[in-house]
Amino acid sequence: MMRQHLIAPSLLAADFANLASEVEMINNSDADWLHLDIMDGVFVPNISFGIPVIEAVSAIAKKPLDVHLMIVQPERYVEAFKQAGAHLLNVHYEASTHLHRTIESIHSAGMKAGVTLNPHTPVSVLEEIIPMLDLVLIMSVNPGFGGQKFIPGSLDKISRLKELIQKKNSSALIEVDGGVDQTNAAALVNAGADVLVAGSYVFKSVNPQEAIKRIKFF
Numbered sequence: 001m002m003r004q005h006l007i008a009p010s011l012l013a014a015d016f017a018n019l020a021s022e023v024e025m026i027n028n029s030d031a032d033w034l035h036l037d038i039m040d041g042v043f044v045p046n047i048s049f050g051i052p053v054i055e056a057v058s059a060i061a062k063k064p065l066d067v068h069l070m071i072v073q074p075e076r077y078v079e080a081f082k083q084a085g086a087h088l089l090n091v092h093y094e095a096s097t098h099l100h101r102t103i104e105s106i107h108s109a110g111m112k113a114g115v116t117l118n119p120h121t122p123v124s125v126l127e128e129i130i131p132m133l134d135l136v137l138i139m140s141v142n143p144g145f146g147g148q149k150f151i152p153g154s155l156d157k158i159s160r161l162k163e164l165i166q167k168k169n170s171s172a173l174i175e176v177d178g179g180v181d182q183t184n185a186a187a188l189v190n191a192g193a194d195v196l197v198a199g200s201y202v203f204k205s206v207n208p209q210e211a212i213k214r215i216k217f218f
C-alpha cells in the first residue's frame with residue numbers, strides 16, 4: 001500500500017491582513033504541516049516575512065512549522081528559527097557553502113533538517129549528504145514568488161531522487177514546492193513525493209479546506 005503523503009500549505013499565498021483566521025483555517029483542515037517561506041531579497045528577488053511573523057504564527061498554529069529559508073548564509077539564523085518555533089528547517093544547497101556543518105547545527109538545535117534544490121541543481125550533488133537529511137525539498141518553480149507555473153521536468157527529478165535515497169539507505173522524505181495543484185498532485189506522489197507544498201492552489205481557492213482534501217485524498 002502506498003504511504004499516505006502529507007500536505008503543507010504555503011502561507012505566502014494567505015491573506016496577511018487576516019493571518020490568524022488563515023492559520024485557524026489550516027488548524028481545522030486536513031493539512032499536515034504549515035509551510036513558511038522566508039525570502040531575503042538577495043538569494044531570491046523578493047522579500048517575504050521574517051522571524052517575528054514565525055513567532056506569531058507559532059503561537060496559534062497546531063501543525064508543525066516547515067520553514068523554507070530562501071536566504072544567503074542560512075547558518076546565521078538556525079538558533080533564531082528554532083526559538084521562533086520552527087520544527088523543520090530547509091536550507092538551499094545553493095546558499096550554504098558548508099552544508100554538512102549547517103545540517104549538524106540544525107540537528108543540534110533540535111530541528112529536522114531539509115536541503116532544498118533549485119530547478120537547475122541536479123540531485124546528484126546530494127550523494128554525500130543524503131544519509132544525514134530528514135527531507136529534500138525539490139523546487140518545481142524558480143524560488144521567489146507564489147503562483148508560478150509548474151516545471152514538468154520536476155517529475156523525473158523526483159524519481160531520480162527517490163532512487164538516490166534508496167541506494168543510500170536514507171530515510172529522507174521528498175517534498176515538492178511550486179505550482180502544485182490537483183492536475184499534478186497524483187503524478188507527483190506516484191513519482192515519489194511524500195510532501196506536497198501548495199500556496200495559491202489552497203489559499204486562492206473558494207474553499208481552501210476542500211482544495212486541501214482534493215490533493216490529499218485520491
Ligand code: DX5
Nearest residue numbers: 010143144146147179199200
Ligand atoms: C516559492 C515558494 C513556495 C510558494 C509556492 O518560492 O517557495 O512555497 O509559496 O506557491 P505556489 O503553490 O503558489 O506555487
Ligand code: ZN
Nearest residue numbers: 010037068177
Ligand atoms: Zn517554499
